[in-house]
Amino acid sequence: SYELTQAPSVSVSPGQTAKITCSGDRLGDRYATWYQQTPGQSPLLIIYQDSRRPSGIPDRFSGSNSGNTATLTITGTQVLDEADYYCQAWDRGVVFGGGTRLTVL
């Protein structure tokens, strides 16, 4: 079965750039999707088709996908961006990465 791998945690200082990666075999040949989940809330779609942002998602969130790695980049990270981030791809069904907890401090 297809697997997506994420680092368990990433830390960043406020105002800096956070990069969260997601690795999978030839992931660049598929579309990568990203979700943000804050405590007690449902996941929120923030990036789809590798780099597209749904309406209402701030432009400090961006995405890329090439080779075996998809990357979510948060530019000018804010304290309110502290959350769990999940990548997702399609392989005869929905596949999620294990999630990355972003700490902003």
Added chain:
Amino acid sequence: QVHLQESGPGLVKPSETLSLTCTVSGGSIATYYWTWIRQPPGKGLEWIGYTYHGGSTNYNPSLEGRVTISKDTSANQFSLTLKFVNAADTAVYYCARLDDGSGSRLDFWGQGILVTVSS
């Protein structure tokens, strides 16, 4: 704006059957893929399965044999049943809409419902 709401019992006994319903408003379930996802306490997201076009289904192989997803288009609802539950099935269960056009994305989610498996 599409809104999804999960409903069902919050407590299920081991070896029994978990049954949940997702009621959709603001859009018809006759189109798109309608999905169940779960999240054990403190853990990540797990795709359970979905129903689509005319009632076809696709399930996570790890749950195949225990899970059934069905839909009632007239009521604009879709449902999850999971048989022979055990403590590992304790989780927040989410229903969501899957847009499969040009790459899959779960664009609308319910608030989630915690289901605890315990005697």
